[in-house]
Amino acid sequence: MFERFPDIAQYPTHWQHDLILPYEELPTHEALRASGLETVLNYKDRPNVVGVIKGSGRGRSLILNGHIDTVTIEPTGSWTRDPFGAEIVEGRMYGRGTSDMKGGLMAALLAMTYLKEAGVRLRGDVVFQSVVNEEHAGNGTLDLVRRGIKADAAIVLEPTENQIFVSHPGGLYWQVAIPGVPRSPGARWQAGQQDGVSAIEKLPAVIDSLIALEREYNRIPPNDPLERDGAAFSLVMGRIAGGHYETVTAAEVTIKGGAYFSSRVGSVQDVMARFRGAIGGANKRDPFLSRNPAKLTFLHHDDSTMQRPDIPLASAMSETLARRGVDGAVRHGAFCCDMRHLVNQGGIPGIIFGPGTIAQAHKPDEHIPVDEYLAAIGHLVEFIYHWCNADAVEAAAPRF
Amino acid sequence: MTLETETPAARASTRDPLAAALAHATANEQRSNEALTTLVRIPSLTGEEGKAQRASRPCCARSGPRSSPKSRTSRQCSSDFRTSRSIRRTGSTT
Numbered sequence: 001m002f003e004r005f006p007d008i009a010q011y012p013t014h015w016q017h018d019l020i021l022p023y024e025e026l027p028t029h030e031a032l033r034a035s036g037l038e039t040v041l042n043y044k045d046r047p048n049v050v051g052v053i054k055g056s057g058r059g060r061s062l063i064l065n066g067h068i069d070t071v072t073i074e075p076t077g078s079w080t081r082d083p084f085g086a087e088i089v090e091g092r093m094y095g096r097g098t099s100d101m102k103g104g105l106m107a108a109l110l111a112m113t114y115l116k117e118a119g120v121r122l123r124g125d126v127v128f129q130s131v132v133n134e135e136h137a138g139n140g141t142l143d144l145v146r147r148g149i150k151a152d153a154a155i156v157l158e159p160t161e162n163q164i165f166v167s168h169p170g171g172l173y174w175q176v177a178i179p180g181v182p183r184s185p186g187a188r189w190q191a192g193q194q195d196g197v198s199a200i201e202k203l204p205a206v207i208d209s210l211i212a213l214e215r216e217y218n219r220i221p222p223n224d225p226l227e228r229d230g231a232a233f234s235l236v237m238g239r240i241a242g243g244h245y246e247t248v249t250a251a252e253v254t255i256k257g258g259a260y261f262s263s264r265v266g267s268v269q270d271v272m273a274r275f276r277g278a279i280g281g282a283n284k285r286d287p288f289l290s291r292n293p294a295k296l297t298f299l300h301h302d303d304s305t306m307q308r309p310d311i312p313l314a315s316a317m318s319e320t321l322a323r324r325g326v327d328g329a330v331r332h333g334a335f336c337c338d339m340r341h342l343v344n345q346g347g348i349p350g351i352i353f354g355p356g357t358i359a360q361a362h363k364p365d366e367h368i369p370v371d372e373y374l375a376a377i378g379h380l381v382e383f384i385y386h387w388c389n390a391d392a393v394e395a396a397a398p399r400f
Numbered sequence: 401m402t403l404e405t406e407t408p409a410a411r412a413s414t415r416d417p418l419a420a421a422l423a424h425a426t427a428n429e430q431r432s433n434e435a436l437t438t439l440v441r442i443p444s445l446t447g448e449e450g451k452a453q454r455a456s457r458p459c460c461a462r463s464g465p466r467s468s469p470k471s472r473t474s475r476q477c478s479s480d481f482r483t484s485r486s487i488r489r490t491g492s493t494t
Contacts, residue, residue: 046446069446073453086437093433095440096449106436114428118421132446374432377425385418 043143046132050144052125053112059123060392062384063154063348064112065141065338066105067134070097071362078364091370098368099356104157105130107355107373111380124388127151134338137300141338145346152392153313154348155380156339159356159368162326162376165333166314166351168340169234169260170268170304176210176279178202178294182244182251197288198249199242206255206294209282210235213274214259223264230332233271234260256299260336263306272298305340305350313349313387320383326375334358353379 041048047068055061073083073096081087081094088094093103112126127149131140183196217233235257242253261271276296283293307314309330321328335358339350355376356368425432444453 046448069448072449073443084441084443086440088433093436093440096443098436098440102439103436106432106439110425110428110432110435114425115421118417118424120417120421133448136448370433373436374429377432378422381421381425382418385421 041144041147043132043140046140047130048132048140048144049128049130050149051109051112051128053116053122055122055124055126055388057123058392059125059388060153060390061125061127061151062387063127063129063149063151063342064108064157064380065129065131065154065342066101066108066157066354067132067140067338068102068105068130069132069135069140070100070102071135073364075364081365081367083364083366088370092367093370093373094365094367096366098360098366099159100358100361100366101158101354101356103356103368103373104159104354104376107376108155108157108380110377111384114377114381115384120385122384122388124390124392125151126384126388131338138302138338138341142341142345145341150346151348153387154339154342154346154350155313155317155354155383156337156342156350156352157354158335158337158339158352159354159358159361160331160333160352161357162321162353162355162372162379164314164317164321164328164330164351164353166309166311166330167263167306168304168333168336168352169230169262170271170340171261171300171302171336172259172268172271172275173256173299173301174259174275175254175256175297175299176206176294177297178206178242178253178255178289179292180250180252181292182248184248188249196249197292199253200250202286202289202294203253203255205282205286205289206279207237209278210237210275213278217261217265217274220264222262230262230334232262232265260334261304263304268301268303272301302336303340303344304336305343307343307349311349311351314351316387316390317351317353317383320379320386324379324382326379335361 041050049068073079076083081089083094083096086093086095086098097103109128109130112128115122115126129141129144129149131144133140178199180199180202181195181197188194188196214233214235218231220232222230222232236259237255237257239256240253243250259271259275261268265271266274275298279294279296283289314330318328318330333352337352339352342348342350353376355372360366360368443449
């Protein structure tokens with residue numbers, strides 16, 4: 001996989017695995033096992049679970065993809081509800097992963113379950129994918145793509161408030177380490193020459209260069225009507241650390257941040273090259289940094305996904321939602337997710353669609369509206385029925 | 401969560417399969433909530449979630465899907481969570 005996708009499968013998860021549960025304990029597993037559908041395709045000892053409802057033939061196939069990993073519950077002191085309590089209060093279920101994205105994952109599994117229990121025969125295959133590692137690199141989904149599991153379309157069940165997202169930005173985590181020369185006030189100047197240099201003094205050169213890059217990117221006009229309200233590039237400087245003592249020039253300062261970017265600014269490799277250029281320019285312009293360059297490191301990088309809003313999958317979901325009396329507009333998503341691997345590496349048209357909101361993701365007191373979760377099950381039941389019973393244009397049966 | 405082989409919904413599906421499946425989903429809303437409840441109560445399914453989840457008791461996870469979700473109340477889980485938080489605050493280890 002790493003040979004085939006060298007720029008995507010990048011940083012393996014570093015968490016210890018001492019709490020991994022056997023896959024038999026997955027709540028999803030019993031339903032899958034009882035139906036005879038389940039297959040476990042482990043990714044580095046973590047369970048990627050795949051279940052297939054086999055169609056009778058000649059219908060369109062569909063992948064339902066969701067991640068089973070969540071982010072941390074830290075800061076734990078900020079939660080007012082039990083992060084693992086699943087308490088339902090005023091129509092909202094609280095807990096880590098309710099929106100991101102156990103709600104969507106379970107909605108998909110239950111939609112398949114209810115179709116099967118109701119005795120509905122589908123012509124196309126339905127492939128359920130419960131994947132690991134989405135919150136880190138997306139290697140769970142990428143591993144299934146690498147194995148050649150294909151379908152005519154894929155729904156990634158990330159939280160969209162049951163709206164249809166057909167594209168999403170790319171993202172970077174980056175850090176810049178700026179050097180200095182530590183000296184006390186008495187030693188900062190030696191024989192009229194500056195000897196001590198605080199890394200803090202060099203911050204403006206680096207920051208100005210990055211802000212200039214953002215400004216330059218955002219002069220690029222939208223080339224997609226779905227993106228007309230969105231920025232081409234959004235830079236976040238989230239953390240800064242450095243220095244040892246008040247009266248010693250800082251030996252190093254590290255800035256860490258992130259960036260989201262539209263596909264209209266180029267690929268993730270293009271953006272990384274421009275980042276390197278921005279920091280290289282700052283180094284070149286400053287005499288001290290030209291001899292002691294600030295060092296840029298990418299901690300994580302994801303490509304964007306861009307598809308036409310009228311792909312058959314999006315249109316079909318739009319029609320389903322319209323029939324069910326809800327908003328079926330197709331939109332541009334504002335967050336990165338595993339759809340990039342299914343679309344960019346797998347060549348499978350995809351949409352993001354699921355209950356809950358990305359605004360709840362990764363935060364204390366994460367919750368999901370229960371009625372939205374239940375509605376998603378109904379939406380998916382109806383969508384799967386129509387999609388998988390339509391004629392396949394080109395058969396793309398799952399392969400293992 | 402088990403799959404039934406012959407349900408009223410299955411019998412009705414011969415007339416209007418989609419309507420039968422949707423009715424079946426609506427009739428099983430309680431079950432749908434319980435299924436998500438069970439899933440949310442598992443702190444870590446992949447080991448990728450970090451230190452805080454490792455410190456939390458996988459109280460409901462160990463019982464797995466074989467136990468009835470009704471048998472575990474949110475009060476029980478909240479109690480476990482409070483206990484694990486107090487353990488961390490006092491610096492004790494388990």
